[in-house]
Amino acid sequence: MAATRLAARVALLVLLAVMVGGTSALAHANYVKSVPDSDARLQRAPTEVRVTFSESPEPKLSEIDVLDVGGKRVDNGALTAVDSTTLKVGLTALGDGGYTVAWKAVSAVDGHETRGSFAFVIGSGPLPPPPPDIPVSPPPNPVEIVARILSYAGVALLLGVPFFGRFIARRDEDRRGAEVLTRIAAVAVVAGCAILLQQTGGLGLVASRLGVVITSRGVVAAVAAFAPWPNALLALGALAAATLTLQSHAAGLDDPVGIALDYVHVLAVGAWVGGLVMLSSVALPRRGTARPVETRDLGALVSRFSTLGIAAVVVIVATGTLQSLRRLLDVRDLIETPYGLALLAKIALLACAVGLASLNLLRYGPRLRANVDGMRMKRLLSRGVRGEVAIVAAILVAASILTALSPPNYATGAAFVGVQHVNGLRVELLMQSPNPGLNKYDVRLQDGLQPPANVERVTIRFTLQEHDMGEQELTAAAKGAGDFVATGSPSSMYGHWNALVIVRRTGLEDARALFTVPVLGGAGGLQTKVVPAGQLNLIVYTDPPLPVAGQPLTIFAIVTDQTGNPLQGAQLRGEVEGKSYDAVAEQGLRYRIDLPALSAGDKKIDLVVKSGQVESRGTYDVTIAP
Amino acid sequence: MRRLVVAFILAILALPLLATSALGHERRDVGQYTFVVGWLDEPPLSGQLNAIDLTVTETSGDKPVEGVEQTLKAEVFYGGLTTPLAVSFRTIENDPGHYAADLIPTKAGSYTFHLFGKVGTQNVDERFESGPNRFDDVDSVSTLQYPDAVPAGADLSSRLATLQSAVDQARVLAFAAIVLGLGALGLSVWRRRA
Numbered sequence: 001m002a003a004t005r006l007a008a009r010v011a012l013l014v015l016l017a018v019m020v021g022g023t024s025a026l027a028h029a030n031y032v033k034s035v036p037d038s039d040a041r042l043q044r045a046p047t048e049v050r051v052t053f054s055e056s057p058e059p060k061l062s063e064i065d066v067l068d069v070g071g072k073r074v075d076n077g078a079l080t081a082v083d084s085t086t087l088k089v090g091l092t093a094l095g096d097g098g099y100t101v102a103w104k105a106v107s108a109v110d111g112h113e114t115r116g117s118f119a120f121v122i123g124s125g126p127l128p129p130p131p132p133d134i135p136v137s138p139p140p141n142p143v144e145i146v147a148r149i150l151s152y153a154g155v156a157l158l159l160g161v162p163f164f165g166r167f168i169a170r171r172d173e174d175r176r177g178a179e180v181l182t183r184i185a186a187v188a189v190v191a192g193c194a195i196l197l198q199q200t201g202g203l204g205l206v207a208s209r210l211g212v213v214i215t216s217r218g219v220v221a222a223v224a225a226f227a228p229w230p231n232a233l234l235a236l237g238a239l240a241a242a243t244l245t246l247q248s249h250a251a252g253l254d255d256p257v258g259i260a261l262d263y264v265h266v267l268a269v270g271a272w273v274g275g276l277v278m279l280s281s282v283a284l285p286r287r288g289t290a291r292p293v294e295t296r297d298l299g300a301l302v303s304r305f306s307t308l309g310i311a312a313v314v315v316i317v318a319t320g321t322l323q324s325l326r327r328l329l330d331v332r333d334l335i336e337t338p339y340g341l342a343l344l345a346k347i348a349l350l351a352c353a354v355g356l357a358s359l360n361l362l363r364y365g366p367r368l369r370a371n372v373d374g375m376r377m378k379r380l381l382s383r384g385v386r387g388e389v390a391i392v393a394a395i396l397v398a399a400s401i402l403t404a405l406s407p408p409n410y411a412t413g414a415a416f417v418g419v420q421h422v423n424g425l426r427v428e429l430l431m432q433s434p435n436p437g438l439n440k441y442d443v444r445l446q447d448g449l450q451p452p453a454n455v456e457r458v459t460i461r462f463t464l465q466e467h468d469m470g471e472q473e474l475t476a477a478a479k480g481a482g483d484f485v486a487t488g489s490p491s492s493m494y495g496h497w498n499a500l501v502i503v504r505r506t507g508l509e510d511a512r513a514l515f516t517v518p519v520l521g522g523a524g525g526l527q528t529k530v531v532p533a534g535q536l537n538l539i540v541y542t543d544p545p546l547p548v549a550g551q552p553l554t555i556f557a558i559v560t561d562q563t564g565n566p567l568q569g570a571q572l573r574g575e576v577e578g579k580s581y582d583a584v585a586e587q588g589l590r591y592r593i594d595l596p597a598l599s600a601g602d603k604k605i606d607l608v609v610k611s612g613q614v615e616s617r618g619t620y621d622v623t624i625a626p
Numbered sequence: 627m628r629r630l631v632v633a634f635i636l637a638i639l640a641l642p643l644l645a646t647s648a649l650g651h652e653r654r655d656v657g658q659y660t661f662v663v664g665w666l667d668e669p670p671l672s673g674q675l676n677a678i679d680l681t682v683t684e685t686s687g688d689k690p691v692e693g694v695e696q697t698l699k700a701e702v703f704y705g706g707l708t709t710p711l712a713v714s715f716r717t718i719e720n721d722p723g724h725y726a727a728d729l730i731p732t733k734a735g736s737y738t739f740h741l742f743g744k745v746g747t748q749n750v751d752e753r754f755e756s757g758p759n760r761f762d763d764v765d766s767v768s769t770l771q772y773p774d775a776v777p778a779g780a781d782l783s784s785r786l787a788t789l790q791s792a793v794d795q796a797r798v799l800a801f802a803a804i805v806l807g808l809g810a811l812g813l814s815v816w817r818r819r820a
Contacts, residue, residue, distance in 0.1 A: 456706055461758060471758035502736065510705035510735055 029053040029062075029105035031116050032085070033432070035546050035625060038118035038440070039487060043552045044597055045094040045122050049075065050625075052086040053105050058208050061106035061200065064089040069098050069128050096123030108209050109251055111144075111200035144199045150192030154221060155244055157185030159237030159267065160274010162230035168275060168304050175229060181277060182225060182233060189221035189240065210247075217243035237274075241266045250323070258323060265319035272312035276388070279305050295378070299368025302381065306361030313354050321347065329428065330419045333408045336426050338449055340408065352391050356384050414442070420501075420513035425452060427501055427513040429460075436492050436519050437541035437556050443476050443484040443501055451482025457504040462490035462497050465516070467565070469493065469589070491519045492590055493558055493566070494539060533609050534616030535562055536570075540607065548625045549600035555593040555620070557583065559609055567611060575606040600624050651679065652760040656752055659745050660685045663754040664761035666726050671767040672734045673778045677726040678702070680715060682745060690723025694745055700727050701740040710740065732779065734766040 035050045036042055049066055059081045066075040066089065076090040087105075102117040119127045161181045193214045200210065217240055224236040244266050245251060250258025279301070324343050334340035364381045368374060415434035420427045425447055432440040443458050445451055458476040463469070469492075476484035491497045496516055503511040531538040536559055543554040555574055559567040572583035574593040583591035595605075605620045651664030659682055666677035678700055682691040695717055701710035713727040731737060738755040756763045768775035777785070 454706075459757070473758040504706045504736075506706050507708045508706050509733070512735065 036120040040120040050088040056108040057105040058108040063104040098128035147195035154185040154189030156273040159270030162233040164275040164278040166230040186225035193218035268315035295374035303365035423511040458484040466495040531618035533618030571610040698743040703738040
């Protein structure tokens with residue numbers, strides 16, 4: 001009977017641990033960029049496709065399939081890693097036509113799977129439509145969720161049980177129950193790790209980073225089952241907790257602050273959950289009989305644990321909230337996104353748990369210590385614990401939802417991300433590059449918790465704040481539910497640009513969201529440079545942004561005078577590999593030089609500007625990828 | 627002298643080009659006719675009387691087309707709204723081929739002019755939408771007001787609706803507070819008696 005009760009309590013509190021895991025492990029390898037770029041129009045066939053992700057993908061588990069319009073694979077299947085975040089696959093000889101790249105990336109950090117697709121065209125044909133049957137970021141499957149529950153719960157117990165024994169209980173009579181709990185926890189962790197390995201890639205995964213982390217956790221848990229009580233066990237529990245952090249979102253982003261927050265979060269949860277399990281399943285049944293000494297002992301124990309519990313919950317709330325806020329773009333995400341709502345519910349429920357813990361600390365503990373109305377206080381304490389269990393069950397619902405959702409502020413690789421709220425719509429604008437010239441703009445719309453269904457059109461209008469350069473307009477194409485993408489060169493100069501997103505919805509007034517986007521250069525992938533040429537400067541960039549061997553290259557240049565203002569009426573030409581190419585003036589301010597396909601390697605392109613009788617020369621260095 | 631003559635001739639030749647690319651108007655060839663569409667008064671401001679400005683000429687020869695006000699109709703759409711305002715064209719005195727359809731745009735933003743009917747024997751069904759390189763969006767009148775910006779009627783209406791909503795919410799909260807207060811009072815009296 002006691003064993004059954006113990007198992008039931010452990011099972012209930014195991015659920016609590018899910019909450020911990022839910023907040024800490026949500027790594028996603030999202031698409032950042034590719035060569036060829038999404039929707040690229042190529043004159044010559046590429047020899048390979050490269051896709052760069054926001055986090056390290058596991059090459060053994062990831063896929064890049066290149067399909068022609070008939071659905072036939074045209075890649076050679078040899079997927080290799082270029083660097084920690086980029087994968088490439090070779091192509092067979094491609095003819096003119098549209099091609100779809102369907103990719104699957106499995107995070108090397110936690111094995112979470114993301115999917116997506118993009119298209120490119122060789123020649124002048126139309127882009128193939130996005131394949132309808134490719135899901136994006138599928139939620140973890142139930143077996144995987146169970147495996148995570150086992151891992152998180154087990155680690156929490158491995159950490160919390162010896163912590164309770166070392167700092168709270170202080171009596172050897174609890175040791176036997178603790179040893180039972182420790183072994184149950186070790187079995188849970190080992191089983192969870194085995195299922196995770198099997199789910200994510202089998203034994204072949206063991207040699208990967210993800211495999212090493214999971215396997216290490218299992219080994220640590222196995223050793224902990226036989227470790228001396230309590231200090232060695234406590235150290236092994238902390239080590240096992242570290243392996244959870246190594247699988248966290250923060251670890252995937254190499255974010256030291258996030259990693260530290262995550263580890264503190266996991267340690268606090270372990271201390272709280274493990275202690276709660278020990279209190280309810282081992283310590284409470286042994287103490288608090290009608291004998292005054294035992295009742296006082298129980299009161300002291302409850303007070304010590306409640307102090308610890310409140311401190312732990314405060315740390316959990318603080319670190320969890322700090323981590324979560326880093327994943328929200330806007331405070332209103334808390335009520336406007338499914339992730340935010342789940343998070344809000346979780347925070348509210350945790351606040352209730354703090355309230356119950358306060359009752360234990362301030363009311364039941366002191367009265368038990370004073371042996372005032374001992375039996376009644378113990379009954380109330382048991383009721384309080386049941387209340388906490390009910391809250392934990394509710395938290396489980398919120399945490400389960402949370403684990404299945406992508407946070408609003410997930411890594412996109414975008415140079416600019418902004419959110420505006422207009423006419424009941426949440427309008428999010430992402431700009432791919434911080435440099436002038438060809439750029440990609442992604443508009444994501446949300447109406448309540450759903451994408452708006454009646455969007456006719458999304459346009460973006462650009463005006464430069466520093467100079468009057470007129471107004472440029474791009475129309476975004478629908479890429480998915482509530483997702484619209486526009487590509488073009490409307491922001492052709494350095495400066496701060498007003499980007500007015502206009503959402504046209506049938507039967508409604510336009511929603512107009514104004515963003516100020518900085519086009520100030522920096523790391524963004526484009527090879528935009530300021531090239532000095534005598535007294536003049538040339539702001540130079542290329543199309544495609546990442547030049548690749550075998551593709552024709554277009555050089556764009558804006559000539560500015562000493563005051564930084566665009567210079568009109570100049571003549572420009574480019575010289576490369578012994579040949580000269582004249583520029584064509586575009587829109588009165590920008591010059592375009594069409595170059596033929598160049599071979600791979602570092603190239604020097606001499607740019608010669610003739611303004612009046614003065615000729616100036618500068619050199620633009622560009623790298624052509626193989 | 628010869629240079630001066632050449633420059634004069636070039637300037638004369640360039641005049642039609644300048645006329646066709648009228649600032650803030652969209653020029654579009656529709657069959658054998660050319661439409662130039664925009665706002666009559668620019669910049670268009672919300673709450674101010676304005677009009678659709680329409681010039682119709684024959685594409686070959688630029689001859690003004692008359693009588694369009696009797697055969698061509700217009701609808702005005704704001705944003706994505708599907709209920710249009712129907713307006714009629716009138717001629718503009720001493721300017722053949724030039725028409726106007728009066729309206730007062732009450733809100734800032736994008737407007738679409740739907741022109742339909744006939745010009746001569748040719749059917750017309752064209753939509754002209756404000757925007758860059760076409761014709762201007764309507765701007766808020768407050769951009770030109772000084773020293774105080776006076777809210778437009780539409781803005782006031784919107785603010786009143788927001789205020790009404792806030793008042794309704796406050797009323798519900800006040801009612802709930804009264805009920806709670808009475809309940810607490812009753813409970814307190816009952817406990818004291820007990």
